[in-house]
Amino acid sequence: MEKIRYERPVIKKLNTGVMNKYGTRTEYTPFTNIDGAKVKDLIAEFGSPLFVMSEQTIRKTYKDAVRAFTTRYPKVQFAWSYKTHYNNAICNVFHQEGSWSEVVSGFEYNKALLNGVPGNKIIFNGPDKTDEDLILAINNESMIHIDHLDELYRIIELTEELKKRPKVAIRVNMDTGVYPMWDRFGFNYESGQAWDAINKIILTDKMDLIGLHSHIGTFMLTPSAYAVAATKLSDLAFHIKAKFGKNISYIDMGGGFASRNTLKGSYLMGADTVPTFDDYAEAICSALLNSDYSKDELPLLILESGRSLVDDAGYLLGTVLANKRLSDGRKATIMDFGVNLLFTSFWYEHKISPAQEFSHYTEDSVIYGPLCMNIDVIRENVTLPPMKKGDNVVVHTVGAYNMTQWMQFISMRPNVVIIDMEGKPHLIRKKETLEYMNSLEVTPAYLNEFKL
Amino acid sequence: MKIKKNVAISESGFIFNPTTGDSFSTNPIGLEIIRMLKDEKGKDDIRKAILSKYNADESTFEKDYYDFVMMLQNNQVGDEGE
Numbered sequence: 043m044e045k046i047r048y049e050r051p052v053i054k055k056l057n058t059g060v061m062n063k064y065g066t067r068t069e070y071t072p073f074t075n076i077d078g079a080k081v082k083d084l085i086a087e088f089g090s091p092l093f094v095m096s097e098q099t100i101r102k103t104y105k106d107a108v109r110a111f112t113t114r115y116p117k118v119q120f121a122w123s124y125k126t127h128y129n130n131a132i133c134n135v136f137h138q139e140g141s142w143s144e145v146v147s148g149f150e151y152n153k154a155l156l157n158g159v160p161g162n163k164i165i166f167n168g169p170d171k172t173d174e175d176l177i178l179a180i181n182n183e184s185m186i187h188i189d190h191l192d193e194l195y196r197i198i199e200l201t202e203e204l205k206k207r208p209k210v211a212i213r214v215n216m217d218t219g220v221y222p223m224w225d226r227f228g229f230n231y232e233s234g235q236a237w238d239a240i241n242k243i244i245l246t247d248k249m250d251l252i253g254l255h256s257h258i259g260t261f262m263l264t265p266s267a268y269a270v271a272a273t274k275l276s277d278l279a280f281h282i283k284a285k286f287g288k289n290i291s292y293i294d295m296g297g298g299f300a301s302r303n304t305l306k307g308s309y310l311m312g313a314d315t316v317p318t319f320d321d322y323a324e325a326i327c328s329a330l331l332n333s334d335y336s337k338d339e340l341p342l343l344i345l346e347s348g349r350s351l352v353d354d355a356g357y358l359l360g361t362v363l364a365n366k367r368l369s370d371g372r373k374a375t376i377m378d379f380g381v382n383l384l385f386t387s388f389w390y391e392h393k394i395s396p397a398q399e400f401s402h403y404t405e406d407s408v409i410y411g412p413l414c415m416n417i418d419v420i421r422e423n424v425t426l427p428p429m430k431k432g433d434n435v436v437v438h439t440v441g442a443y444n445m446t447q448w449m450q451f452i453s454m455r456p457n458v459v460i461i462d463m464e465g466k467p468h469l470i471r472k473k474e475t476l477e478y479m480n481s482l483e484v485t486p487a488y489l490n491e492f493k494l
Numbered sequence: 495m496k497i498k499k500n501v502a503i504s505e506s507g508f509i510f511n512p513t514t515g516d517s518f519s520t521n522p523i524g525l526e527i528i529r530m531l532k533d534e535k536g537k538d539d540i541r542k543a544i545l546s547k548y549n550a551d552e553s554t555f556e557k558d559y560y561d562f563v564m565m566l567q568n569n570q571v572g573d574e575g576e
Contacts (some may be wrong), residue, residue, distance in 0.1 A: 045546075045549040046549065047548070047549055048523070048548040048549050048554070049521060049523055050558045050562075051520065051521060051523045051524035051558060051559070052562070053518050053520045053524055053528075053562065053569065053571070054519050054520070055516055055517075055518050056516075056517045365561075367561055371568055401521055401522065403521035403524075428521070430558075
């Protein structure tokens with residue numbers, strides 16, 4: 043007689059009067075394949091933990107975003123935010139879809155160039171641009187977004203050395219009615235800093251001011267804040283037109299759109315509460331169209347969305363290492379992935395699904411990572427089926443920032459694969475090895491030997 | 495380990511402890527173990543019964559059984575000394 047599948051015995055105390063009115067969410071529905079590729083097969087071939095990116099989801103999400111904006115505004119261009127996910131394969135999916143690139147360091151700039159992005163389709167943001175970076179960007183006619191006056195003066199000096207007119211924009215920070223106000227990047231609108239920088243740029247006549255840029259925050263849940271920003275940037279553009287007779291070519295609204303993740307402390311699931319691309323597009327496009335631009339003078343609208351375009355497409359597959367009972371009676375499950383790989387678990391309540399069938403009995407658990415560090419907590423309280431050592435799980439919506447902010451700490455970073463449009467997996471980043479890590483280190487000869 | 499005599503156990507795995515007023519739910523394998531404990535079966539008998547029916551190895555069962563029994567005691571459903 044064939045034996046029944048074993049499930050750990052559990053007993054759960056029933057509490058009344060503590061659930062919210064929508065009920066608690068229980069993740070017992072098994073998530074067994076990603077775009078047709080079986081989770082078990084992926085782990086067997088590429089190991090665990092494993093990051094998996096869905097090309098299908100990236101392309102679909104991108105098309106949704108483009109549709110939301112192009113149906114409302116005539117001139118729209120997306121620029122892929124490299125810092126969100128700068129794996130070359132992922133960047134090239136966006137470039138194939140028509141996205142320019144938006145970079146914030148020389149490292150990212152050169153990555154974009156090596157991917158084949160023309161220099162004049164690269165937007166160079168950020169406070170840290172070396173002379174080498176600036177010279178490269180000026181020679182490539184990239185769009186340099188000036189962050190501070192020191193950078194502005196250095197570019198003026200470089201134009202004299204290079205005898206070239208760089209194409210520049212300024213980053214403008216402003217009060218859009220949301221807290222906290224991001225004022226550490228760029229020039230402030232309300233205090234007049236931005237207008238001062240614009241005057242310096244135009245009157246020194248060493249470079250072409252072609253755009254205005256803002257990036258008002260991250261995981262913005264209030265689309266109307268973008269309308270405020272678009273209106274203030276447009277006001278600057280009209281002032282420029284009035285004083286200097288120059289039209290601004292583009293308004294860059296930056297990024298910051300929320301993904302469908304759930305922020306810690308949220309009452310409702312992120313997927314039920316975050317604004318859609320249509321909500322953001324309606325706010326931004328209406329603000330621009332309702333400004334005083336004539337039809338021929340409407341600026342190109344650039345968007346640097348990262349998180350909202352790629353977060354949904356990422357999964358982290360993992361394996362249960364052990365279960366234990368904490369002193370207060372709570373169940374603790376230790377996974378083979380921790381905060382070193384899942385950096386975003388510091389601010390998201392990531393959805394975690396089992397990757398195999400269970401009954402519908404669940405228990406409340408703490409999910410720990412494998413690091414020998416007390417901070418290594420993936421979920422402080424999650425309701426999951428009684429998993430045992432060796433069972434697999436899928437963490438959802440991890441495509442943004444994790445594969446750039448991950449840390450090589452205690453253990454090494456794992457393989458990353460992409461599932462193509464036909465459901466076939468391709469390795470896009472190899473897991474790190476001891477040989478690779480050691481190859482970066484240099485031990486002075488006098489430290490090579492010791493006796494114990 | 496014995497299940498307290500006044501603890502009520504339903505067919506569906508609903509457990510009520512009238513002493514504390516607490517109620518619990520358990521999964522099918524948990525219910526089987528509780529029933530065997532209620533029938534005063536020893537650990538060896540329970541192990542044999544579970545391993546002959548379910549696809550589990552001895553060490554997994556051993557580990558899970560002790561954890562389950564500890565939870566029964568912590569929830570005052572079971573009593574070592576009774």
